[in-house]
Structures are given as structure tokens and as C-alpha cells.
Amino acid sequence: MKTKRVEYLAILENIDGKYEDLFFQKEKVKVFQLHGIKVLNYSDLVINVYDFIKEIC
Numbered sequence: 001m002k003t004k005r006v007e008y009l010a011i012l013e014n015i016d017g018k019y020e021d022l023f024f025q026k027e028k029v030k031v032f033q034l035h036g037i038k039v040l041n042y043s044d045l046v047i048n049v050y051d052f053i054k055e056i057c
Contacts, residue, residue: 005037012042 009032011022022028023041032039 005035007036008038008040010040010042010045 009022013020013022021042023039029039
């Protein structure tokens with residue numbers, strides 16, 4: 001059975017109460033790119049609940 005790998009990744013880390021987006025950590029992004037994984041900005045993927053409700057109503 002062939003296993004599937006992720007194509008996209010977005011992580012928001014909490015280090016000592018400070019949030020760091022993996023997208024802005026360029027050295028780590030390069031490592032993921034070597035494996036064919038695209039790192040995306042976490043904030044661009046977050047769905048605002050209030051905006052979502054407005055769209056569906």
C-alpha cells in the first residue's frame with residue numbers, strides 16, 4: 001500500500017508565550033521544501049467564524 005505525504009503545511013508555534021509562524025522561519029522552510037512540502041502562512045488559512053457565518057446567511 002502506498003502511503004501519502006502532506007503537500008502543504010502551516011504551523012503556529014507558541015514559544016515562551018510568543019507565537020511564531022513556521023512560514024517566517026526561512027531555515028526550517030528550506031528543509032520542508034527539500035521534501036516537496038509547501039509551507040503556507042498560518043494566518044492566511046484561519047477562517048474567521050463571524051465572516052464565515054455572514055457568508056452563509
